[in-house]
Amino acid sequence: NLIDPNAPDFGPVMRRIAHKHVSLGIKSYEYPIVGHHLMWAIGDVLGEAVTPEIAAAWDEVYWLFGCQLIAEEAKLYALGGTDPERPWRKYRVVERLDESPEIFSLILAPVEGKTPEHHTGQYVAIAVDLPSGERQPRQYTISSGPRGDSLRVTIKRVRGVGGAPDGQVSNWLGDNAKPGAVLDVSQPCGDLILDESDGPLVLVSAGIGITPIAAIVEDLSRRQPDRQVRIFHADTSHRNHALYAHLRRQVLAMGDAKAQNWYEEDAESAPTLHPALPGYMDLSDIQIPSDATVFMCGPLPFMRATRRALLDKGISAERIHYEVFGPDLWAQNPDSAEDAG
């Protein structure tokens, strides 16, 4: 944007980062510290190539970006009623539900005061103190619609592959977040939120990417039960399909909601409302309203394939919204980002 006025608008990327920062409790006075060490690292790696002019240019870009983030984050903290010096609020686990062998839901209620309002589709960060003494925060989507007295998160235990260690926070929560446990939780954040229109909606997810979709369906079933909604979900098996029973109840209660699932195993015997299809999601024979707004969430390769299928069906790119459960490598250019795995 600085050198090419026709480059894609950087605003949405900046706002997405600001939401992540606020969920992590980043403070304005941390920017000079990061800037100082970033400039040192640039000098260390590039050596004499970093002339005083180049160093000054990098410094200027850092602060152009940093000042925008600081302002946006101040706004988000103020809107959330959060003092950035105390970004974590205590929540008690009031209920725990095992959704599948590796996925569990936690119903969380603030220890003091009211549950903050949130937009459907947002997430919170949960910070835990690990046995190593490290403190680690991770983001988890609020998988319920606005309920007033509590919020639900649905978490998959991340297993290490090929000798890598198991995920730290998901497994710590899996082992320790039992009813009565008290957790440090951030204010709700995130810019993938349910629109306020009444046009057709297409919700696409894979695996644990069901969480924002479940929140949207719960909200719609209460506020817009007659909105046209098509729900497409892919999973390894029906047994691993988290939140299925809730979604089924809500779909049945809605006037024009239909769901189609794909399972890699046991599709034929899955007791779904509409017969499940075997294998990976394939939208080629599925009818999708061309004026639909799409929300999707799942692994990046899944979302890239789905986005291509939707574009082929005539859905415009601006109507396709997505959440990534990791660094958003898609933010600037969904066609070129490398897979995050």
Ligand SMILES: Cc1cc2nc3c(=O)[nH]c(=O)nc-3n(C[C@H](O)[C@H](O)[C@H](O)COP(=O)(O)OP(=O)(O)OC[C@H]3O[C@@H](n4cnc5c(N)ncnc54)[C@H](O)[C@@H]3O)c2cc1C
């Ligand atoms: C906006 C957002 C919303 C999210 N919503 C949800 C949600 O609703 N539900 C949900 O379950 N998750 C969600 N996530 C993902 C979640 O935040 C965590 O990333 C996830 O739980 C893994 O965290 P962890 O601490 O368990 O794993 P980590 O400890 O962070 O490990 C991550 C991966 O790195 C690998 N790894 C670790 N160390 C090494 C090493 N030395 N060498 C090689 N590999 C290594 C691990 O095996 C693992 O695969 C969301 C993420 C974002 C950004």
